[in-house]
Amino acid sequence: xxxxxxxxxxxxxxxxxxxxxxxxxxxxxxxxxxxxxxxxxxxxxxxxxxxxxxxxxxxxxxxxxxxxxxxxxxxxxxxxxxxxxxxxxxxxxxxxxxxxxxxxxxxxxxxxxxxxxxxxxxxxxxxxxxxxxxxxxxxxxxxxxxxxxxxxxxxxxxxxxxxxxxxxxxxxxxxxxxxxxxxxxxxxxxxxxxxxxxxxxxxxxxxxxxxxxxxxxxxxxxxxxxxxxxxxxxxxxxxxxxxxxxxxxxxxxxxxxxxxxxxxxxxxxxxxxxxxxxxxxxxxxxxxxxxxxxxxxxxxxxxxxxxxxxxxxxxxxxxxxxxxxxxxxxxxxxxxxxxxxxxxxxxxxxxxxxxxxxxxxxxxxxxxxxxxxxxxxxxxxxxxxxxxxxxxxxxxxxxxxxxx
Amino acid sequence: xxxxxxxxxxxxxxxxxxxxxxxxxxxxxxxxxxxxxxxxxxxxxxxxxxxxxxxxxxxxxxxxxxxxxxxxxxxxxxxxxxxxxxxxxxxxxxxxxxxxxxxxxxxxx
Numbered sequence: 288x289x290x291x292x293x294x295x296x297x298x299x300x301x302x303x304x305x306x307x308x309x310x311x312x313x314x315x316x317x318x319x320x321x322x323x324x325x326x327x328x329x330x331x332x333x334x335x336x337x338x339x340x341x342x343x344x345x346x347x348x349x350x351x352x353x354x355x356x357x358x359x360x361x362x363x364x365x366x367x368x369x370x371x372x373x374x375x376x377x378x379x380x381x382x383x384x385x386x387x388x389x390x391x392x393x394x395x396x397x398x399x400x401x402x403x404x405x406x407x408x409x410x411x412x413x414x415x416x417x418x419x420x421x422x423x424x425x426x427x428x429x430x431x432x433x434x435x436x437x438x439x440x441x442x443x444x445x446x447x448x449x450x451x452x453x454x455x456x457x458x459x460x461x462x463x464x465x466x467x468x469x470x471x472x473x474x475x476x477x478x479x480x481x482x483x484x485x486x487x488x489x490x491x492x493x494x495x496x497x498x499x500x501x502x503x504x505x506x507x508x509x510x511x512x513x514x515x516x517x518x519x520x521x522x523x524x525x526x527x528x529x530x531x532x533x534x535x536x537x538x539x540x541x542x543x544x545x546x547x548x549x550x551x552x553x554x555x556x557x558x559x560x561x562x563x564x565x566x567x568x569x570x571x572x573x574x575x576x577x578x579x580x581x582x583x584x585x586x587x588x589x590x591x592x593x594x595x596x597x598x599x600x601x602x603x604x605x606x607x608x609x610x611x612x613x614x615x616x617x618x619x620x621x622x623x624x625x626x627x628x629x630x631x632x633x634x635x636x637x638x639x640x641x642x643x644x645x646x647x648x649x650x651x652x653x654x655x656x657x658x659x660x661x662x663x664x665x666x667x668x669x670x671x672x673x674x675x676x677x678x679x680x681x682x683x684x685x686x687x688x689x690x691x
Numbered sequence: 692x693x694x695x696x697x698x699x700x701x702x703x704x705x706x707x708x709x710x711x712x713x714x715x716x717x718x719x720x721x722x723x724x725x726x727x728x729x730x731x732x733x734x735x736x737x738x739x740x741x742x743x744x745x746x747x748x749x750x751x752x753x754x755x756x757x758x759x760x761x762x763x764x765x766x767x768x769x770x771x772x773x774x775x776x777x778x779x780x781x782x783x784x785x786x787x788x789x790x791x792x793x794x795x796x797x798x799x800x
Binding site for chain 2: 391392393394454491492499500501502503504505507510511514515517518521522
């Protein structure tokens with residue numbers, strides 16, 4: 288792929304959901320099957336308008352549920368199409384069974400996931416309990432801080448997911464409402480340039496190829512199931528390399544460089560915060576402020592959560608003295624999912640032994656203000672000076688009734 | 692059974708590339724009971740052949756009393772027979788209850 292066909296990009300004010308719908312229009316997938324659910328609705332709504340206007344030649348399947356949406360996606364993908372969908376929260380939870388089927392059948396279905404809390408009590412606002420719950424389903428998960436990142440990740444998604452060494456479904460995650468419904472200015476690339484970057488879809492043993500009949504979705508017993516799972520795991524391991532390769536090519540084509548994670552003022556940082564998605568923006572703001580006062584603080588922002596780049600992250604955290612992980616989802620009775628991964632990365636791959644602290648925040652859309660982040664950093668400083676985390680471990684931030 | 696493949700040798704996603712390859716799979720090892728043919732009582736109506744879910748009733752060409760050629764029941768293919776007993780239950784000779792054209796016995800392990 289080259290930048291020869293790159294036209295003029297446009298700077299546009301657009302919501303995160305609108306940006307992802309634009310990416311889908313530019314990708315022009317063969318099939319989209321989706322059921323609208325807040326806050327991902329605008330993606331499907333905008334896209335159905337592109338279908339009605341004839342701006343895409345996608346077969347748009349209006350299904351009666353998310354279970355059917357993902358089933359239709361898997362079938363269309365096995366038939367040899369490039370397939371996309373969008374959903375949130377309970378919608379993805381309803382796809383649960385099929386998320387595993389898509390990954391196990393190695394169908395590179397692409398999903399724009401708008402992160403929203405899971406029900407109980409009903410809540411439509413942002414947290415990561417939907418995608419974190421699905422982290423073992425076998426989908427590649429890329430996270431996005433801004434509208435631009437959600438768009439860029441979706442433009443890169445097809446080439447990562449469909450790569451012959453990977454061939455796995457991929458979800459691009461963005462924060463519900465905070466990103467999906469907030470207008471930010473971002474760079475919308477030229478249609479032809481995006482089309483050239485994404486490239487054609489190459490079917491893998493299409494069920495519509497009657498000259499070479501194949502069977503998809505057959506039974507596996509004790510003699511083969513684990514071999515197929517091992518192959519699936521290899522696709523994930525290969526994805527670490529392929530995500531970086533596609534990201535490097537994206538940087539050459541469009542000028543924005545992404546890696547498996549972002550290190551923000553990390554080199555000499557003694558206190559390092561680790562976070563996912565939109566809260567990284569607020570953290571950067573606080574870091575810049577504290578840096579002017581001489582506090583050595585930095586951020587590691589996760590982009591690829593599945594596969595998880597343990598080795599690279601462990602090495603990147605080697606100079607940290609205390610690492611404070613902010614999880615926007617809870618694993619009840621356990622540490623947050625991001626905290627456990629960071630602990631594994633640090634224990635196995637960091638050259639030192641920093642203090643590790645994990646907090647839960649932002650469930651159901653509860654805000655985390657700049658003041659709260661300053662507080663987290665000052666608490667981290669206290670722990671670092673004392674040389675122990677003590678009873679500050681596992682705090683829930685900005686919760687009435689807890690001192691935090 | 693043929694040699695089992697390593698994970699590297701398998702196509703992605705468990706796709707089966709060869710049509711009709713189920714015939715190579717030994718479902719006979721699942722069996723605890725097995726049907727046996729008593730050809731002296733068999734009227735060769737082929738009901739067992741029609742009902743068998745595994746296509747495990749083997750037929751052969753033979754001479755009809757009127758001189759025509761037709762299919763006759765030959766034997767059970769124990770490589771595929773899972774021992775479900777459908778053939779035994781559907782056999783019209785068995786249903787009459789006087790003699791058995793298809794017996795059903797404990798399989799040796």
